[in-house]
Amino acid sequence: MTFINALLAWGALAFTIPLAIHLFFRHRFRTIDWGSMWLLDSVIQQNRRRLRWTNWLLLLLRCLIPILLAAAMARPLLHALRVAPGQLAQTLVLVLDDSQSMNAVDDDGVSRFQKARNQAFELVSDLTRNDEVILLQSGDLTAPPSIIAPIAAADQLRQLAPGTGPYTLGDALDAAVSALRFASNPHHRIVVISDFQDGVVPTDIAPQLESIARRIDDSAMAANISLLSVADDGEDPGNVSIDSIRLESPIAIAGHRTTAAATIRNASDLPVSGAALRWRIDGKVAASGSINVPARAETTVRLNFSPDQVGRRLVTATIDLKDALANDNRREFALDVTRSIRVALVDGSPSGEALTRMSDFLFLALQPNIVSDDASSDPSNRFEVSRWTPGQLVRSSPASRPDVIILVNVAIDEPARQVIAQHLAVGGSLVIFDGPRTAPDQYNRPLTENQDNIVRLPAALGPRIESTTDAPRQIAETDQTFSAWSGITGDQDRVWKDIEVANYRSLTLRPAGPAARTLIRLDDDTVIATIGKPILDRSDGDKDASSPSGFNGRIVQFGLAPHPSDWNLPLRPWFVPLMQQLVLELAGQNNTANLLTGQPLVVPLPNWLDGADASSESNNARPRTFRIVAPHGDTVAEKTIDAGRSTSGSEIVLRASTRTAGRYELTVSNVTGEAGTDDANGATNTSPDRVIQWHLAQLPLEESNLRSVSPERLESAVQPFDGRVFSSIQALQDDERLQTEGREVWRPICIALLLCLVLEIALLARLNPGTSTARPVAPKTNVEGMVS
Numbered sequence: 001m002t003f004i005n006a007l008l009a010w011g012a013l014a015f016t017i018p019l020a021i022h023l024f025f026r027h028r029f030r031t032i033d034w035g036s037m038w039l040l041d042s043v044i045q046q047n048r049r050r051l052r053w054t055n056w057l058l059l060l061l062r063c064l065i066p067i068l069l070a071a072a073m074a075r076p077l078l079h080a081l082r083v084a085p086g087q088l089a090q091t092l093v094l095v096l097d098d099s100q101s102m103n104a105v106d107d108d109g110v111s112r113f114q115k116a117r118n119q120a121f122e123l124v125s126d127l128t129r130n131d132e133v134i135l136l137q138s139g140d141l142t143a144p145p146s147i148i149a150p151i152a153a154a155d156q157l158r159q160l161a162p163g164t165g166p167y168t169l170g171d172a173l174d175a176a177v178s179a180l181r182f183a184s185n186p187h188h189r190i191v192v193i194s195d196f197q198d199g200v201v202p203t204d205i206a207p208q209l210e211s212i213a214r215r216i217d218d219s220a221m222a223a224n225i226s227l228l229s230v231a232d233d234g235e236d237p238g239n240v241s242i243d244s245i246r247l248e249s250p251i252a253i254a255g256h257r258t259t260a261a262a263t264i265r266n267a268s269d270l271p272v273s274g275a276a277l278r279w280r281i282d283g284k285v286a287a288s289g290s291i292n293v294p295a296r297a298e299t300t301v302r303l304n305f306s307p308d309q310v311g312r313r314l315v316t317a318t319i320d321l322k323d324a325l326a327n328d329n330r331r332e333f334a335l336d337v338t339r340s341i342r343v344a345l346v347d348g349s350p351s352g353e354a355l356t357r358m359s360d361f362l363f364l365a366l367q368p369n370i371v372s373d374d375a376s377s378d379p380s381n382r383f384e385v386s387r388w389t390p391g392q393l394v395r396s397s398p399a400s401r402p403d404v405i406i407l408v409n410v411a412i413d414e415p416a417r418q419v420i421a422q423h424l425a426v427g428g429s430l431v432i433f434d435g436p437r438t439a440p441d442q443y444n445r446p447l448t449e450n451q452d453n454i455v456r457l458p459a460a461l462g463p464r465i466e467s468t469t470d471a472p473r474q475i476a477e478t479d480q481t482f483s484a485w486s487g488i489t490g491d492q493d494r495v496w497k498d499i500e501v502a503n504y505r506s507l508t509l510r511p512a513g514p515a516a517r518t519l520i521r522l523d524d525d526t527v528i529a530t531i532g533k534p535i536l537d538r539s540d541g542d543k544d545a546s547s548p549s550g551f552n553g554r555i556v557q558f559g560l561a562p563h564p565s566d567w568n569l570p571l572r573p574w575f576v577p578l579m580q581q582l583v584l585e586l587a588g589q590n591n592t593a594n595l596l597t598g599q600p601l602v603v604p605l606p607n608w609l610d611g612a613d614a615s616s617e618s619n620n621a622r623p624r625t626f627r628i629v630a631p632h633g634d635t636v637a638e639k640t641i642d643a644g645r646s647t648s649g650s651e652i653v654l655r656a657s658t659r660t661a662g663r664y665e666l667t668v669s670n671v672t673g674e675a676g677t678d679d680a681n682g683a684t685n686t687s688p689d690r691v692i693q694w695h696l697a698q699l700p701l702e703e704s705n706l707r708s709v710s711p712e713r714l715e716s717a718v719q720p721f722d723g724r725v726f727s728s729i730q731a732l733q734d735d736e737r738l739q740t741e742g743r744e745v746w747r748p749i750c751i752a753l754l755l756c757l758v759l760e761i762a763l764l765a766r767l768n769p770g771t772s773t774a775r776p777v778a779p780k781t782n783v784e785g786m787v788s
Contacts, residue, residue, distance in 0.1 A: 004075040004737065011070030018062035022055075054763060061760045068753040072746045089130035091183035093176040093223075094153070096120055097138045097194035100661075100703035102162040102230075104195070104237055104325045113162040115230040116193045119729040120157050123191060124150045126733065134179045138194070139164025139597075139659050141171055145179035163327070164659055165597035166702045169201050169717055170208035173225070177212055180221055188223035189736070195231040199702045201709045201717050213720035225723035227714060228732055237324040237706035238268040240275070240293065242317050244701060245333035248302070250584035252337045253382045254310050260303045262317040262331065266293040267705065276320040279303045282313055291319070307337040312593060312694065328704045334593035334696040340384040341587045342402035346393050348410035348437040358435045359408040362562040363387065365576040366583065383583065394419055403428060403587045409435025409561060412442050421448040421455055424534050424553035425653060426604035429586035432457075432557045434464065434505045434566070447534065458516040458532030459557050462506035465526070472500035477521040482531065484582040495574055503566045504528045505559035510535050519556070528559035552602065554589055556582065597697050601628065601656045603666050605641065625669050626654055627689060631662025631697075658697040666693040 003009050102113035124133060133153035134145045137160065148156070169192070176190045194200060216223060241264070248259040260279075266272050272293040279287040286305055293299050307313060315333040323329070343366060347359040366383045386402065393405070394415045401423055407430070412420070424430060424447070432443070440461035447455045475496045478485065507527045509516050516532025534551040560566040562579070569575045595601060605626060628637040637656035658664065667689035714725050726732040 002076070006074060009070055009074035009076075011073065012067040014066035014070065015063040017066070018059065022059050022062075051767075054767060058760065058763045058767075061756050061763070064756050065753065065760070068749055068756060072749040072753060075746050076749075089132075089185040090127070090187035090189055091132050091134065091147075091180065091185040092123065092127065093134045093136065093179050093183075093188070093190045094120060094123065095136045095138065095172045095176055095190070095192040095194075096157075096160065097167070097192075097200075098160055098162045099138055099164050099166055099197075100162060100327060100699045101195055101197055101325065101706055103327050104239070104706050106232070106324075111162075112195045112230045116195075116228075117157055117160065119228060119230065120193055121154060122729050122733070124153050124157070126736075130185075132183070132185060134176075134182070136172070136175055136179065137164070138167040138172060141167065141175040142657075145175075145182055147182055147184070163661060163699075165661075165699055166197070166199050168199070168205060168208075169196075169227075170205050170212065173209070173212050173721075177215060177221075177223070180223060188221065190223050190225045191228060191732070192226070193228045193230065195706070196227070196229050196708050196714060197702070197705055198707060198709050199705065201713055205717065209717060210720050216721070223721075224736070225718060225721040226732055226735070227718060227723065227725045228729065229708065229714070229725065229727050231706075231708040238270065239324045239328070239704060239706050240264065240266050240268065240272055240319060240321055241325070241328035241701070241704035242319060242331035243298070243704065245315060245317055245331050247333075247335065247588070250581075250588035251341065251382075252307055252335050253341070254307055254337050254339050256382065257304060257306050258335075260305075260315055260333065260335070262301050262303075263298055264291060264293055264301060264319065265298040265701075265704065266295060267707070268323070269295050271295045272321065277301060278318045278320070280316040280318070281305070281307075283316075307335070310337050310339050312336055314696075324706060325704065328699070332696055332698065334694075336593055338403075341382050341404065341583060343383055343385045343583060344388050344393070344396075344402040344405045345385055345408065346388045346390060346405065346410050347408050348390055348435065349408075358433070358561045358563050359387070359406075361564070361571060361575065362406065362408065362433075362579060365571075365579040383580075390416060398422060398426065401426075401428060404431065404583055405429070406431040406433070408433040409437045411437045411439050417445070417447045421534075421551070424455075424551045424555070426553070427592050428553045429589065430553060430555045431582070431586070432555070433562050434461075434559050435561045436464075438464075438505070440505075454536070455551055456510065456535045457557065458535055458555055459507040459509050459527075459530040461557075461559075462508060464503065464505045466503050472502050473504065473522045473524060473526075475499050475501065475520055476523040476525075477518075479517060479519045482519055484578065484585045486581060499567055499569055501528070501560060501567045503560065507557055507559045526559075529557065531556045552592060554586055556586065592695070594696050594698065595658060596700050597658050597661050598700075599658060599697075601637075601658050601664055601695055601697070603628065603654045603656075603693070603695070605639070605654055627667045627669075628654060628656040629665045629667055629689075630656075631660055631664065636664075661697050661699045664695045664697060665691045666695075667691050 096116060098113065102116065103111055105111045127133070127150040129149070131150060132147050133150055134147055135153050135156055136145065137143075172192055172194075173190065176192070180188050180190075243263045243265050245260060245262045248261050249257075252258045262277075264277075272291070274290045274292065277289055277291050278285055287303055289301075291299065291301060301317070303315075303317075313335045315335050317331050317333075319329040321329055345359050345363055345366075347357055349357040349359070363385060366385045384402075388396075390410055390412070396419065401419075405420070405423055405428065410416075420430060432438075438461070440463070443457060443461050447457065449455075478496050501522060504522070504526065505528070507530050509518065509527070509530055509532070516530060518527050518529070519531055520529035521527050531554065533554060536551060562575075569578070592602075603626075623640050623642050625638065625640045627635050630636045637654050639654050654666070656664065669689045711725065718725060724732075724735055726735070
């Protein structure tokens with residue numbers, strides 16, 4: 001047995017006080033024999049024995065009371081089969097929340113992360129030299145775990161800083177349990193220190209947690225799991241945030257009006273009035289004003305401007321306001337400004353008279369001033385349309401390819417499929433229109449196929465159907481969520497119902513199509529228009545369409561030609577704005593400059609392998625090293641490719657993880673000297689890195705929600721593990737002592753103390769019964785010693 005508060009155990013010596021009082025005040029009676037005393041001897045002897053035992057019992061109780069009181073205050077531990085601290089080495093897996101919400105400060109200016117780090121210091125300082133620590137960060141749970149000593153763990157804690165994206169409790173516990181495979185000590189502990197936002201414990205997390213609990217049981221790898229919250233219960237964070245900046249225009253074109261919109265949310269119970277908002281473009285103030293946001297509400301603030309420079313611009317919105325989380329009062333957005341939208345119209349029809357080729361009406365729809373004489377207001381003025389033959393498509397270089405490629409009545413061969421695959425890999429968009437030359441077997445083959453990936457179109461082409469002129473097909477259903485339909489004015493339902501389809505080809509969506517959906521369905525349930533992304537079939541049989549493949553371009557497939565011979569969509573009122581809006585939307589979706597932290601950054605490389613950025617012909621023959629540099633300056637991805645070698649498959653993209661928010665730069669350097677040679681120091685000679693592109697990673701808006709999950713929901717989350725939830729480090733440490741050092745018995749001692757007090761009162765009442773009619777009268781004696 002040991003004591004948690006051993007010093008208080010010395011209070012048990014207070015038992016000597018009642019003992020000394022008893023001995024000091026004990027009466028010594030003098031015996032006087034008198035006449036008839038012998039008549040009372042039996043009664044006196046019986047009473048004397050009873051009183052003696054009662055007094056001894058009363059003395060014992062009075063001595064036990066201070067002993068039990070001191071023992072309860074000292075909090076003894078019964079070890080039984082448990083061991084004392086330091087005798088059983090343990091492995092502590094410490095998961096520290098380093099997300100953006102941990103930057104929130106309280107009224108005293110102390111951040112949640114500072115509280116969490118201080119509590120982590122206390123946990124680590126309690127460990128012995130035989131213990132080991134595995135430190136995990138919520139923003140980098142996939143990093144390989146490393147086992148370190150407690151002193152080294154304290155040093156790493158000092159270097160950590162918050163600012164990553166959200167995580168879930170299931171992912172954190174899954175990573176912690178996986179890290180225990182490397183533990184070398186028999187006793188395992190998992191401690192998660194976090195503010196436990198509402199998103200950390202989603203409503204559908206129960207199956208994942210139960211699966212982790214079964215893993216622990218199956219592996220016989222026992223672990224004590226504890227959650228330590230650093231958020232104050234009932235706290236109103238009072239936070240105002242800029243949740244997002246988006247471009248309301250489909251695409252930004254130099255010299256044309258563009259609208260950026262910022263969504264501002266007030267999560268506080270108090271309204272915000274007169275807060276200053278500033279817009280900046282490339283660091284220069286573009287607009288400023290004040291905003292008012294009601295309590296528990298959001299508002300949208302817009303910036304109208306006309307960019308004059310082509311390239312990637314940085315748009316920033318900032319609120320001058322002091323609240324719980326200052327980091328989300330600023331939001332950035334990477335804006336790609338182009339001079340025009342480049343469109344390549346590839347027609348497989350032979351040259352002929354005007355308006356006889358399948359693409360003629362589409363070419364006219366994308367020409368300037370087709371709708372209005374005012375070139376500045378006409379959307380078609382933004383297009384730069386080139387008419388290509390299938391041969392020109394095959395011979396085109398990656399750098400010269402347009403934003404959108406439109407195939408009309410084109411038969412594609414293997415070289416054309418390779419060009420289309422590269423175009424989609426760099427984020428370009430593709431529109432396919434049907435025609436007599438469109439062969440289904442050519443389009444249903446993989447666009448590219450190698451040892452890593454098999455890439456296909458999202459929809460398979462079926463046979464071409466020709467309706468009779470007497471009974472044409474009607475359009476029965478359209479996807480009203482497709483933004484390109486907004487180009488059609490008036491009653492859309494009436495517009496679609498009036499269209500008659502004569503010739504068409506059926507399309508069938510493939511099962512694994514990512515975000516693929518039907519756009520137009522006929523009255524015979526035939527699908528004639530779809531939209532989606534390329535399907536990636538992995539060579540290992542894992543068809544995970546959501547995996548980052550690098551083929552991010554969108555594909556719109558039409559089972560009919562853009563010609564009156566296939567359907568009677570009116571040209572000027574509906575066909576022209578529909579096609580213009582379709583091209584605008586597809587070109588705008590090619591913008592991959594902005595992403596959320598946690599999403600993979602996939603950078604296509606073919607555009608930079610064309611030699612357009614080389615300073616001389618000699619540089620083109622040298623290998624080039626591409627790197628992605630994170631905001632903190634570390635290289636997170638690197639690949640060296642020969643400039644003269646054709647690339648395909650996995651070589652055409654460079655992938656990197658985005659753990660922290662900020663700018664990720666793509667750099668390139670030419671390897672100098674002969675390929676494969678090293679300098680005198682053994683290092684490859686390279687020219688200085690040159691930034692050729694940058695991307696912006698932003699934190700999700702969930703990180704601005706500072707309200708924590710309810711205690712009941714958090715308790716239910718750890719029930720499958722028999723885990724515990726704590727709000728203070730002291731409670732966590734006390735519970736750990738119980739688990740590793742022994743069982744506290746202060747409660748039974750307190751019960752025993754209470755019983756002693758009750759017995760003492762009962763005995764005193766028995767010795768001094770007070771006035772009672774049943775009380776026997778003691779015999780009286782007179783001065784002569786006679787009994788009366």
